[in-house]
Amino acid sequence: MGDDLIARLIVQTCRQSGLSAVFTELLDFDGAELYPTKQPSLVGKTYGVAMLSFTQGCALGLINGSHVELNPSPDRVITESDEIIVIAEDDSSISVGALAQIDDSVILPVTRPVHSPEKTLILGYNKSLREILGEMSHYMADGSEVTIVSDVTNPQLGYFDGLKVNYVEADSTDNHVLERLGVKSFDHIVVLADRERFSVQKGDARTLLTLLHLREMAKRQGASLNIVSEMLDDRNRELAQTTDADDFIVSDKLVSLMLAQLEENPELSHVFNALLSSDGSEIRLHPAEWYVALGVPVDFNTVIAAAAKHFDSAVGYSIVSQKKIDHRLFGVTLNPNRTQKVVFEPGDRIVVLTND
Numbered sequence: 001m002g003d004d005l006i007a008r009l010i011v012q013t014c015r016q017s018g019l020s021a022v023f024t025e026l027l028d029f030d031g032a033e034l035y036p037t038k039q040p041s042l043v044g045k046t047y048g049v050a051m052l053s054f055t056q057g058c059a060l061g062l063i064n065g066s067h068v069e070l071n072p073s074p075d076r077v078i079t080e081s082d083e084i085i086v087i088a089e090d091d092s093s094i095s096v097g098a099l100a101q102i103d104d105s106v107i108l109p110v111t112r113p114v115h116s117p118e119k120t121l122i123l124g125y126n127k128s129l130r131e132i133l134g135e136m137s138h139y140m141a142d143g144s145e146v147t148i149v150s151d152v153t154n155p156q157l158g159y160f161d162g163l164k165v166n167y168v169e170a171d172s173t174d175n176h177v178l179e180r181l182g183v184k185s186f187d188h189i190v191v192l193a194d195r196e197r198f199s200v201q202k203g204d205a206r207t208l209l210t211l212l213h214l215r216e217m218a219k220r221q222g223a224s225l226n227i228v229s230e231m232l233d234d235r236n237r238e239l240a241q242t243t244d245a246d247d248f249i250v251s252d253k254l255v256s257l258m259l260a261q262l263e264e265n266p267e268l269s270h271v272f273n274a275l276l277s278s279d280g281s282e283i284r285l286h287p288a289e290w291y292v293a294l295g296v297p298v299d300f301n302t303v304i305a306a307a308a309k310h311f312d313s314a315v316g317y318s319i320v321s322q323k324k325i326d327h328r329l330f331g332v333t334l335n336p337n338r339t340q341k342v343v344f345e346p347g348d349r350i351v352v353l354t355n356d
Contacts, residue, residue, distance in 0.1 A: 007131035014228040017247040021332040027257035032334035036083035048074025055097040057088035058315040068274040070281035071353035100301035107306040117143035123172035124192035125150035137163040184223035191229040288344035297341035312352040320347035
């Protein structure tokens with residue numbers, strides 16, 4: 001499970017920074033957590049109504065035994081055997097009330113950009129690489145291209161339908177190698193930790209060196225690089241944050257947190273399997289302007305209603321100005337106060353469960 005988890009998070013996070021913060025929040029027993037809850041007053045009502053009936057907690061799906069429906073259609077009728085999967089501070093804090101009032105004037109028409117091929121650069125190598133490429137082939141548009149740079153000789157990477165894979169045998173920590181790659185031409189850059197060949201500290205030191213090279217290159221070229229890095233030791237995160245990478249995935253920490261969650265509540269294994277599957281719904285951080293007007297006060301009930309028009313379940317937001325203050329959570333807030341108004345600005349994003 002560990003390698004699968006990390007591979008999926010790396011692929012999803014390299015395309016949308018902040019996702020690791022969302023999963024850390026869900027897993028770390030501090031703040032927002034997942035709870036299945038029975039709500040008799042919502043039986044016979046639609047999922048769309050249920051989303052707007054919680055006064056504490058945010059709905060993201062339904063579970064019936066081992067069957068999980070993340071982000072079901074707003075028209076899906078809730079039955080007696082359904083539990084609603086809710087993000088809440090504690091199961092005792094979950095509450096349902098009257099249908100929330102929303103402000104239709106700030107909800108924007110539904111528009112979605114067309115997915116186009118992407119170019120990704122992967123620096124480094126570890127045993128998760130084949131799984132990472134497999135996940136990329138599921139998530140990225142046909143014609144996407146991945147270039148891998150590592151000093152491993154002749155790795156067996158396999159074939160991935162719709163995804164062109166290039167392999168460059170070279171030292172990914174070498175500044176001259178990075179210069180020749182033309183890094184600013186890539187949409188995403190992933191720096192992998194080599195946890196098989198090196199100790200934890202040496203592996204993170206190599207990652208940090210690569211990130212420092214990339215930061216200097218970006219400054220010199222006036223480029224904006226989208227970089228996600230895998231770290232092995234959470235204690236090295238603060239040092240790594242000086243490199244301006246967009247996000248960090250601390251592999252062992254996330255795996256440990258998930259195992260602890262499942263030990264506490266085994267029923268959640270079905271939910272996490274669904275969350276991390278490349279099929280069906282997934283967590284995304286979409287631009288706030290896809291849903292609501294920028295620059296005006298908006299409460300979260302209205303955000304939920306706006307997202308439902310896209311057939312998405314909104315569960316939080318990411319405020320770009322807060323990212324600079326709280327590096328650990330990248331400005332992400334899950335299960336926010338439903339009635340407190342927020343003014344979204346360019347760069348702010350809504351955390352949703354989506355099928356798109």
